[in-house]
Amino acid sequence: MFEQLSDKLNTTFERLRGRARVSESDLEEALRDVRVALLEADVNFKVVRQLVATVRERALGEKVLESITGAQQVVKIVHDALVEMLGGEAVPLARAERPPTVLLLVGLQGSGKTTTAAKLANVLRKQGRRPLLVAADVHRPAAIEQLRTLGKQLGIPVMAVEAGRVADDVAAAVATAGRDGADSVIVDSAGRLHIDDEMMREVEAIVTTAKPHEVLLVVDAMTGQDAVEAATAFKARLPISGLVLTKVDSDARGGASLSIRAATGVPVKFLGVGEKLDALEVFHPDRLAQRILGMGDILTLVERAQETVDRKTAEEQAKKIMEARFTFEDFYAQLQQLKKMGPLGDLLKMIPGMGGLAKQLPEGPEAERELRRIEAIISSMTRAERAEPTLINGSRRKRIAAGSGTKVSDVNQLLKQFAEMQKVMKQMGALAKGGRLPKIPGIRM
Ligand SMILES: Nc1nc2c(ncn2[C@@H]2O[C@H](COP(=O)(O)OP(=O)(O)O)[C@@H](O)[C@H]2O)c(=O)[nH]1
Ligand SMILES: [Mg+2]
Structure with a gap:
């Protein structure tokens, strides 16, 4: 993902670096190329417009046209604007003052919730924490089995809830987690193919009873603007505190996911970069910007x-x-x-x-x-x-x-x-x- 965007931007900057000094028309040409590259990558057009305007304003303000390091400065200004678009600073995962920390994963079916639940448990354990996985997707029996299998692979305990008592069972799992030696509870909830009221109510009930410290919305970065729309809809109903972008390892253009932070105001906390259980990266806006800029x-x-x-x-x-x-x-x-x-x-x-x-x-x-x-x-x-x-x-x-x-x-x-x-x-x-x-x-x- 982002490779084409990265290539395009690099070509633009290479050309700019080739100039002894950046003229006004060089700058405009570069801005136009940046704009096209972002739009082609499927970044939301409003976000693109904002970014280009910011870069132009700063470039003129910092007098890059007069400087011998003008091209370098333009790259840096684009870098900084990209970092801001991606959210600025990394936002760490919340941690309860009194354990257990409860993390609830929500999202559409197939977005990667169950996989992410297991990956997240793996990340926490690497940090020396003791996670418990709770399988709360009672609508698809296979989903509970899926989490059990992943838990077994990792050697991390998995507890399943019963249909009809989802919210109460999750709350009970949280209440007894400490007794069983867990300091973090990761809840995998049921998704649907489309946003529907029943799903929202079910998740709302879990939020009410289990009082999660984080409600993480898992979105499939391959689904483009649909991912942004889904995020907006979820955010309207639930106290979403962070996003997990999955399937960032795919060849999809992925630009929509770059604007998801700007569109929703919710910070991205993790990137899913593969199917394996160690393929979850903490999201750092600056690092992604640097990766995109080559x-x-x-x-x-x-x-x-x-x-x-x-x-x-x-x-x-x-x-x-x-x-x-x-x-x-x-x-x-x-x-x-x-x-x-x-x-x-x-x-x-x-x-x-x-x-x-x-x-x-x-x-x-x-x-x-x-x-x-x-x-x-x-x-x-x-x-x-x-x-x-x-x-x-x-x-x-x-x-x-x-x-x-x-x-x-x-x-x-x-x-x-x-x-x-x-x-x-x-x-x-x-x-x-x-x-x-x-x-x-x-x-x-
Ligand atoms: N390539 C790739 N595949 C992923 C990633 N996250 C999840 N998947 C795959 O996406 C599919 C759906 O994942 P699942 O966790 O079952 O989604 P859920 O319905 O939201 O629980 C599975 O085949 C996963 O292996 C990722 O980051 N990269
Ligand atoms: Mg699932």
Whole structure:
């Protein structure tokens, strides 16, 4: 999702960066391209109009037309406007002062409630909490079984309620959760194909008896403007405190979901990025904006790395990235870690400037072959070359290609991509120094 949008915006910014100075017509052209890219991605037109107006006003106010770093500034202004559109700061999940914290999931059928309930339980447990899952979708018997199966996979307890006593049973589960050692209760409610009164009443009754600390609306990001409409309708009836956008891993355009925060005023708290039970990410507006703008998602990468690799190594690499001291040596080490961390393409997309490479990478075994080729090329470099790729002249390229069993054009391509990556990292570093990026623990900036 968002790839096409990302490509379009990058093309626009590349063109802008190519100018020595940004003229007024360059700025207008860029704004027009940004507008078209957002509209094509299905972002709500009112939200687009607002964003473009904000960018224009700030760009003129900050006098980017007179500045030698004008293009850079425009990118930053678009970045900031995008972050604001996405909600500004991340809004953390509420936590009860006195446990248990009760989280109620609501949404249309098929939006991903049951899956999200299990993923959320998994997230909380990774944070050292003790969740209990409550299956309250009594209308489809298979739904209770589905949650039971997911709970079993995770080793997290699942309690089912009975038809006709849904609200009371949920309240009873909350009341006894503590006794059973749980500090968080996640309730999976029944959805419908369309919004209807009966569903709303049933959920309202749960809200009344179980007094959830969060009512999370799960919406399918693939459904475009329908998702925005559903969110608006739910919000009119229920105290929705947060949104979970699911299926963000799909190829759908997804722009509608980018405007859902602006359209409803409800913060997005999580993104569902796959069918597996660890495919739930905390939503950070700034990180998504950076991902869309092709600046990668270093922080998410660091977080994911922390789960699989030594935290210190990850922080050191992130620090190098920020300071643009990242060499082929680091890249090689990171590739080794990436291999442990999941599908290669997904991870490459998160490294600044590597989105293009990720796209060229075929899936599956092809991808692994490509990765081995890159590894082979880096292995054939000397230490000095890895630290200072500008040393790698024509004859060295030939030697590296021969040594790695690849073609000179393969070596050229990797060098070019690496140079681009370093360029983006420098920009990231500059953003970070300007206080535009959240701090990573242990990293001085
Ligand atoms: N690709 C992908 N599939 C998802 C995601 N979340 C849910 N699904 C799938 O969407 C379908 C419906 O999910 P389910 O949790 O049963 O929806 P519910 O009816 O709202 O409870 C299932 O096939 C899930 O595997 C996601 O983030 N990514
Ligand atoms: Mg369900």
